[in-house]
Structure formats: structure tokens, C-alpha cells
Amino acid sequence: MQTKSQNRPKFRLWIFAALGVVALLTVACDRKTKKQAVKLPPPDVQVAEVIQGKVPIVMEFSGTINAIKTVNIIxxxxxxxxxxxxEEGTFVKAGDPLYLIDPRPYKAQLDAYQAQLKLDQAGLAFWVKETKRYQSLARQGAASKEKTEGTIAKRDELLATVEKDKADIENAKLDLSFTNITAPFGGRIQETKINVGNLVQKQRDVLTTLVQMDPVYVVFNISRSDVFEIQLLKRQGKLFETEDMRIEILLPDGSTYSQQGKINFISYQINPTTDTVLVRGIIANKKDQGVGDFDLIPGQYAPVRLILGQDPAALLIPQPALVESQIGRQVFVVTQDNKVESRSVEVGRGYQGQWVIKKGLKKGEKIIVEGTQKVRPGVVVNAKPYAPKNA
Structure with missing residues (x-):
């Protein structure tokens, strides 16, 4: 009969054998798993080539809409x-009547000057005849020199008086016309500050204010660093002439205003307080037919795009290709052997669904546009041409 101590070595041998089998099975499974992982096909990605194209050179600023003309009606x-x-707040045209000052005192003054002119003209006619008569008598020796000279002086005095009367009449006509106050230009009339029946003093009381609505100014400031960049672009021959530069305005809903403006003034002097240069453009203010009002309102904030010129050979990539990472903006480049390479890039402005690339890429290089989340540097990919979803 065997004891427990005699059976113990056989039991241990059995355990070691079992553990060995398990180990062999584990290694085999691990090798099989690795072999299966290696056999996974390369991920599918969509790639596009870096292209060169003509791109407008644009800078963006914060601007303000100003009226070209604002005048107090006095x-x-x-x-x-x-x-x-x-009606307060409505649009008036140039020459439209605004107020009427009681014209009767000025009409009466005009009538009085006209009557005085007739009286003085009658006196002048008399003394013209008298002068001629005394001059004729003086040649015959029948009139004294003193008497003849007296008639000439009287005639000349009345000549001057008649001229003064005519000037008084012209002034009276002007004063009478000034009682009818009209709009000096077309624009929006503001609230009235004087009501019917009030007494107003010339050259002193403000009756209302008139604001020109079309066209309008757009005023913005360019920083010194932007001025430096513009000067650099000018030396590179990429800028338009100033008169060919264009201004675009972004509306509150994010859309671009339908009219383009142009620059009509640059201060060419840096403001030491703001370290900026003042630029002013002029732009047509279209009247919205739907609501009967103007699109741009003097005093409103206006984001401005200044189209300075054109880059004839800008590098462009589709915007979805750009990847934001902790180390900055990157793209994934696909090399000739279909391997992925990470590349840091310096990005310019967007243009028609593309990014302008300032540094980091070359024309003709292939970059991943769709499938960036599937790859990492060094991975082999199955590259297919990029097909935009809205194409």
C-alpha cells in the first residue's frame, strides 16, 4: 500500500507537465495574434496634392462707418x-423744403427797397437832364461853373444811390429766399429741435441735422506691424496700386456686403497713442428694396477686408487636411513609398475652402485630407485621390 508521501512526486510531475502545455499554448496563441496583426491591410486615406494658384492678398481690420456729410441746419x-x-427720420432729396420762416417781413422789406429804387431812378433821370442842360448853357457862357458842377455832383450822387438800391434789393431777395429752408444734399433728416411757432435767430439756432447716407466712409486703423508687412509685399511686387485696392465689409450676419469700396485717404503718419495709421475708404450704400432702408448706418461697427494685391504662386491645401495638435498645426504627408510623415506648417489665410501655406510644404507633395485619424507617422497607407463631399 502506497502512502501519501510516495504519491507526491508523481503529482508534482503532473502539475509541471500541465503548466508546460499551457505555456506552449500561450506562446502559440501570441504568435498567431501577432501574425494576424501584421496581416491587417493598410488604412485607406484620401490624399490631395499641394497646388500653386493665384490668391488675393487680404488683411482684415476693425472699421467704422462714417457719414461723408453731416450738417446742422441753421x-x-x-x-x-x-x-x-x-417727417423726422425720413430720407430727403437735395432741394427738398424743410422749414418755412414767416416771409412777410422780408417781402415787405423787398417791396420798400424796390419802391425806393423807383424814387431814386426818377430823381436820377431829372438830374441827368439838368446836368446836360447846364453843360450846354455853360458852353454858351449862360451858366456858372459852380452851378454846372453842382448838377453833375447831384447826378453822380443819385447814380450811386440807385446802385445801392439795387444791391439792397438783391440782399432783400436773398433774405426772402432764406425764409424757405431746403436740404443742401440728399440724406436722412434727424429729429427737429424747433417746432412751428418758435422764434429762431439767424446763424445761431440749430433746427435739425441732415446726414448723407450714400456713399459713406469706412474708417479703420492699420498697425505698424501690418504696415511693415504691406511694405514688404510692395517690394515683392505683389501689391495693386492704391487706387486698385478694394475694400469689403462683413455684415452682422457674417455675409459679405454686395458693394466694394476703394481707398480715398491714407494718413501716412503713425498715431503715437495707438501705434496705427488711419485709412479711409469710400463705399456705395445700397438701399435695401425690401425694407426701404440703407444697408450701412453711420456709426456702426464694420469688420473690413482690405484686398491689397495678388500672390501669383501661393501654395494651397484643402482645409480639412490641417490637423491641430499640441505642438501646433500639422499635416500628414504621404511619401513615395506610401508612408506617412508628420509635417509642421505655417498657415496663412483661408481662401475658397483652402488654406494658404506659408512654410512647411512644397508644390506637388501629397497630403492626407480624409483619414487623418487613422494614421500615425511611419504607417503605410492605401492612398486614394481626395473626393470632396460637396463636389
Missing amino acids: PRVSGYIDERHF
Whole structure:
């Protein structure tokens, strides 16, 4: 009969054999798994070539819409306001009547000057005849020199008086015309500050304000660093002439305003407080037919795009190809042997669904546009041409 101590070596041998079998099975499975992993096909990606193209050179600034003309309507004659001819806040045309000052005192003054002119003209006619008569008598020796010279002086005095009367009449006509206050230009009329029946003093009281709406100014400031960049672009021959540069305005909904403007003033002097240069453009202010109002309002904030010139050989890539990472902006380049290479890039502005690449890529290189999440540097990929989804 065997004891427990005699059976123990056989039991241990059996355990070691079992563990060996398990180890062999584990190694075999591991090798099989690795072999299967190696056999996975390369991931499919869509690639596009880095291309060169003509791209407008654009800078963006914060601007303000200003009225070209804003004028306070001030009376040129004193008097009582008889009539107001406009609705506050509406658009008026050049020459439209705004106010009427009581014209009766000025009409009476004009009538008085015209009557005085007739009186003085009658006196002048008399003394012209008298002068001729005394000159004739003086040649015959029948009139004294003193008497003849007296008639000439009287005639000349009345000649001057008649001229003064005519000038008084012209001034009276002007004063009478000034009682009808009209719009000096087309624009939006503001609220009235004087009501019918009020007495106004010439050259002093402000009746209302008129603001020109079309065209308008867009004013913005360019920083010194941007000025330096513009000067560099000019030396490279990439800038338009100033009169050919164009201004675009972004509307509050993010769309681009339909009208383009042009630069009409550059200060060419840096403001020491803001370290900027003042630039002013002029742009048509289209009247919206749907609501009957203008698109641009003086005083409003206006993001500005300044189209400075054109880069004839800009490097372009589809915007989805750009990858944001902890080390900056990158793209994945596919080499000739279909391996992935990570490349840091310096990016310019966007243009028609593409990024302008300043540094990091060359024309003709292939970059991954779709499938960037599937790859890492060194991986072999199955590259297919990029097919935009909206194409």
C-alpha cells in the first residue's frame, strides 16, 4: 500500500507537465495574434496634392462707418417758424423744403427797397437832364461853373444811390429766399429741435441735422506691424496700386456686403497713442428694396477686408487636411513609398475652402485630407485621390 508521501512526486510531475502545455499554448496563441496583426491591410486615406494658384492678398481690420456729410441746419435769417415740411427720420432729396420762416417781413422789406429804387431812378433821370442842360448853357457862357458842377455832383450822387438800391434789393431777395429752408444734399433728416411757432435767430439756432447716407466712409486703423508687412509685399511686387485696392465689409450676419469700396485717404503718419495709421475708404450704400432702408448706418461697427494685391504662386491645401495638435498645426504627408510623415506648417489665410501655406510644404507633395485619424507617422497607407463631399 502506497502512502501519501510516495504519491507526491508523481503529482508534482503532473502539475509541471500541465503548466508546460499551457505555456506552449500561450506562446502559440501570441504568435498567431501577432501574425494576424501584421496581416491587417493598410488604412485607406484620401490624399490631395499641394497646388500653386493665384490668391488675393487680404488683411482684415476693425472699421467704422462714417457719414461723408453731416450738417446742422441753421437759419440764415431770423423769424418765426411757420411750417415744417418733413417727417423726422425720413430720407430727403437735395432741394427738398424743410422749414418755412414767416416771409412777410422780408417781402415787405423787398417791396420798400424796390419802391425806393423807383424814387431814386426818377430823381436820377431829372438830374441827368439838368446836368446836360447846364453843360450846354455853360458852353454858351449862360451858366456858372459852380452851378454846372453842382448838377453833375447831384447826378453822380443819385447814380450811386440807385446802385445801392439795387444791391439792397438783391440782399432783400436773398433774405426772402432764406425764409424757405431746403436740404443742401440728399440724406436722412434727424429729429427737429424747433417746432412751428418758435422764434429762431439767424446763424445761431440749430433746427435739425441732415446726414448723407450714400456713399459713406469706412474708417479703420492699420498697425505698424501690418504696415511693415504691406511694405514688404510692395517690394515683392505683389501689391495693386492704391487706387486698385478694394475694400469689403462683413455684415452682422457674417455675409459679405454686395458693394466694394476703394481707398480715398491714407494718413501716412503713425498715431503715437495707438501705434496705427488711419485709412479711409469710400463705399456705395445700397438701399435695401425690401425694407426701404440703407444697408450701412453711420456709426456702426464694420469688420473690413482690405484686398491689397495678388500672390501669383501661393501654395494651397484643402482645409480639412490641417490637423491641430499640441505642438501646433500639422499635416500628414504621404511619401513615395506610401508612408506617412508628420509635417509642421505655417498657415496663412483661408481662401475658397483652402488654406494658404506659408512654410512647411512644397508644390506637388501629397497630403492626407480624409483619414487623418487613422494614421500615425511611419504607417503605410492605401492612398486614394481626395473626393470632396460637396463636389
